[in-house]
Amino acid sequence: MTIWNKKFECISPGELEQLQLERLQSTLNRVSRNVVFYQKIFEREGIIPERIRELSDLRRIPFTSRRTLRAAYPYDMFAVPLREVVRLQTSSGTTQEPIVVGYTRNDVEHWTELVARVLTGAGINRDDVIQISFDYGLFPGALGMHYGAEAVGASVIPASTAGSRRQITVMRDFRSTVLIAAPGYGLRLARMIREMKINPQDLFLRVGLFGAETWSENLRRELEERLRIKAYDFYGLSELFNPGVASECEAQNGLHIFEDHFIPEIIDPGTGRPLDFGEEGELVLTSITKEAFPLIRYRTGDITTLIKGKCSCGRTLVRMARVKGRTDDMFSVLGVSVFPSQVEEILTRIEGTEPHFQIRIDREADREVVKLLVEISPEIFSDEMKKMQKLKREIKGEIYKLLDLEVEVKLVEPGALIGRGEGVRRVIDNRNRG
Amino acid sequence: MDSEVLLTIRNLDAYYGQAQALRNVSLHVNSGEIVTLIGANGAGKTTLLNSIAGVLNSISGKIFFEEEDIAGLPSEKVVARGLSLVPEGRQVFSPLTVLDNLFLGAYLRHGRKSKEKIEEDLQKIWGIFPVLKERMNGYAGTLSGGEQQMLAVSRALMARPRLLLLDEPSMGLAPLMVKEIFRHIAELPRQGTTVLLVEQNARAAFEVAGRGYVLETGRIVLQGSITELLDNKEIKRAYLGKGYREVWE
Numbered sequence A: 001m002t003i004w005n006k007k008f009e010c011i012s013p014g015e016l017e018q019l020q021l022e023r024l025q026s027t028l029n030r031v032s033r034n035v036v037f038y039q040k041i042f043e044r045e046g047i048i049p050e051r052i053r054e055l056s057d058l059r060r061i062p063f064t065s066r067r068t069l070r071a072a073y074p075y076d077m078f079a080v081p082l083r084e085v086v087r088l089q090t091s092s093g094t095t096q097e098p099i100v101v102g103y104t105r106n107d108v109e110h111w112t113e114l115v116a117r118v119l120t121g122a123g124i125n126r127d128d129v130i131q132i133s134f135d136y137g138l139f140p141g142a143l144g145m146h147y148g149a150e151a152v153g154a155s156v157i158p159a160s161t162a163g164s165r166r167q168i169t170v171m172r173d174f175r176s177t178v179l180i181a182a183p184g185y186g187l188r189l190a191r192m193i194r195e196m197k198i199n200p201q202d203l204f205l206r207v208g209l210f211g212a213e214t215w216s217e218n219l220r221r222e223l224e225e226r227l228r229i230k231a232y233d234f235y236g237l238s239e240l241f242n243p244g245v246a247s248e249c250e251a252q253n254g255l256h257i258f259e260d261h262f263i264p265e266i267i268d269p270g271t272g273r274p275l276d277f278g279e280e281g282e283l284v285l286t287s288i289t290k291e292a293f294p295l296i297r298y299r300t301g302d303i304t305t306l307i308k309g310k311c312s313c314g315r316t317l318v319r320m321a322r323v324k325g326r327t328d329d330m331f332s333v334l335g336v337s338v339f340p341s342q343v344e345e346i347l348t349r350i351e352g353t354e355p356h357f358q359i360r361i362d363r364e365a366d367r368e369v370v371k372l373l374v375e376i377s378p379e380i381f382s383d384e385m386k387k388m389q390k391l392k393r394e395i396k397g398e399i400y401k402l403l404d405l406e407v408e409v410k411l412v413e414p415g416a417l418i419g420r421g422e423g424v425r426r427v428i429d430n431r432n433r434g
Numbered sequence B: 001m002d003s004e005v006l007l008t009i010r011n012l013d014a015y016y017g018q019a020q021a022l023r024n025v026s027l028h029v030n031s032g033e034i035v036t037l038i039g040a041n042g043a044g045k046t047t048l049l050n051s052i053a054g055v056l057n058s059i060s061g062k063i064f065f066e067e068e069d070i071a072g073l074p075s076e077k078v079v080a081r082g083l084s085l086v087p088e089g090r091q092v093f094s095p096l097t098v099l100d101n102l103f104l105g106a107y108l109r110h111g112r113k114s115k116e117k118i119e120e121d122l123q124k125i126w127g128i129f130p131v132l133k134e135r136m137n138g139y140a141g142t143l144s145g146g147e148q149q150m151l152a153v154s155r156a157l158m159a160r161p162r163l164l165l166l167d168e169p170s171m172g173l174a175p176l177m178v179k180e181i182f183r184h185i186a187e188l189p190r191q192g193t194t195v196l197l198v199e200q201n202a203r204a205a206f207e208v209a210g211r212g213y214v215l216e217t218g219r220i221v222l223q224g225s226i227t228e229l230l231d232n233k234e235i236k237r238a239y240l241g242k243g244y245r246e247v248w249e
Helices: A013-034 A036-045 A055-060 A066-071 A105-121 A141-151 A164-173 A183-195 A217-227 A340-349 A378-382 A385-403 B045-053 B075-080 B098-105 B114-128 B130-134 B145-157 B175-191 B202-208 B226-230 B233-240 B244-248
Strands: A085-090 A100-104 A129-132 A155-157 A178-181 A207-210 A230-235 A246-248 A255-257 A262-267 A281-287 A298-304 A331-333 A336-338 A353-364 A367-376 A408-412 A427-429 B005-016 B019-030 B034-039 B059-065 B083-086 B163-167 B194-199 B211-216 B219-225
Touching (some): A013 A036, A013 B005, A013 B019, A055 A262, A085 A105, A105 A141, A105 A246, A129 A164, A141 A155, A178 A183, A183 A217, A217 A340, A230 A255, A331 A353, A340 A353, A340 A385, A367 A385, A385 A408, B005 B045, B005 B194, B019 B034, B019 B194, B034 B045, B034 B175, B034 B202, B045 B059, B045 B075, B045 B163, B075 B083, B083 B145, B098 B114, B114 B130, B114 B145, B114 B175, B145 B163, B145 B175, B175 B194, B194 B202, B202 B233, B211 B226, B219 B226
Parallel strands (some): A129 A155, A129 A178, A178 A207, A353 A427, A367 A408, B034 B211, B083 B163, B163 B194
Antiparallel strands (some): A085 A100, A230 A246, A246 A255, A262 A281, A331 A336, A353 A367, B211 B219
16 A cells, blocks of 8 residues: 655654654754743753753653643743744643644644545545545644645545535535544444435445544444445544544554654653553653644643554554543542443444443442443334333443443433534543532 | 665764853754755854864764764864865965865875876866866966855865765855856765755755754754745744745746
């Protein structure tokens, strides 16, 4: 398969190290001059950028947290004056307050190139017709994909938030070959295709790119089966590039991180200690080419591992495993630590449920109560009570069996929890509220 | 990879007495490239070239040329390894003839058949700069500024360098002459010479280079392809001025 930018995607380890060091050093020189936050922490910690002489010296610099970015609302973390910014977007709405992210001309160029790598990695080329079903708004995903798709020369349909029926009509009539959407929304479209009595084989879809929320291998198989496509994962975050940080190649054995633009680390989310290849922890990223909004050791909140070893696709860039969950989504209740993705894995195996759910944790009379709201398919929802009760018992039983967790299950109608492009808030923890 | 690394600098610091002129500079030049280093007066551009060429010795850090660390080597040893500097302000030997200046450039070349090879190189230089051939018996001091610059470059080429360090070749030259000199610089990689070019005239440098680094008070603050540097508004403002395209074209 084709590689978009062989020079960088297949760079030798020695060249990559020199490139990363050069770019890291100049990034540090810029942020210490232009960003008050970094000036202050460098001063406080006694860090002089010119003492960062090896990539491993990066570990001496403190982390940048999401809280810092929120406090900087709107422009305090920008490293260039606003007149050099050509685009403003915000981070996704899964967390409460937005973070404003600016891009210079070069940032947009780099972003476009990285998305072109994402698409090419999934086997997409200029002959494809790409339907982008992300919301074209403040959330960067849609425009990010759009620019990259135009760069590879494909025909792009900005389907955006058109209704599901409309999406399918467009998909059929425009002969879309590629669907880009949140995985949950992809599934909803699959359901609509069935409802509209369209045979998936009469469509032209061949590839699906899914992201913007964590999803499982089970869901991948389900999407592939129901839409008759090959489904790919990609990774990004709106504070850096989303998409455009990492993506799957045809080997689908982890996502290649674009190390010529980002330096990845894995840390223990509790202690901040650096972890080794293969050890699961929180992904920390340092941007080394971003001009308007550079971030040093940014805690992504995403749980993954770095994979050592060569990939069969020929790319030399390091791989990360598919994101397992978010540190802020991981919850501990009654002595059990649970990732929402584990709940998703269980739900996708149970007939009649949709992978949309929400976990609500409350404290009632000094007791912790976990409620699980699950969307179910329309057929079951309209059916008799008995079936609903049976399904409830099954979910409750499976979760107890596999996660050792006692939950109250509540079934909700399809679409009740769905989010568009920005993902559903999967965990709501009310234990520490007044 | 298609590109072969010729020069790699890691964490270079340079001092003039107590004053630190370079701070943790890292950069690389691949074989066949023209890489430019731009920056304001006093940013450390000349210091960097002098550090590489062994003219300045109060340095720390690593300078790998063809994978060997040459940091701190005396300049004659650096030249012998295939790395030549054309210093700022040309500095040709005025009381000597053009020909003698060129022979001095080949000073370190000896051994079997060196005479024939030097003769061969002279022919090449006459081909590139016919005006020098016309004046080969004239004194260097009587040449015009542009001709002296041609002579300085030619003298450095006589050492058959694989990497040529050029310090402000446009300095003090009329615009037409700058164009002429840069036309020749652009040709050098095709003749087997890689170039690291220091320039205040960023416009001219960007016309011939493929990549560049921006030096500010001894630190590298930006690097990238020339396209990327041109897309950076700060660089445009600071080094190119408004309406850059109109002026050059």
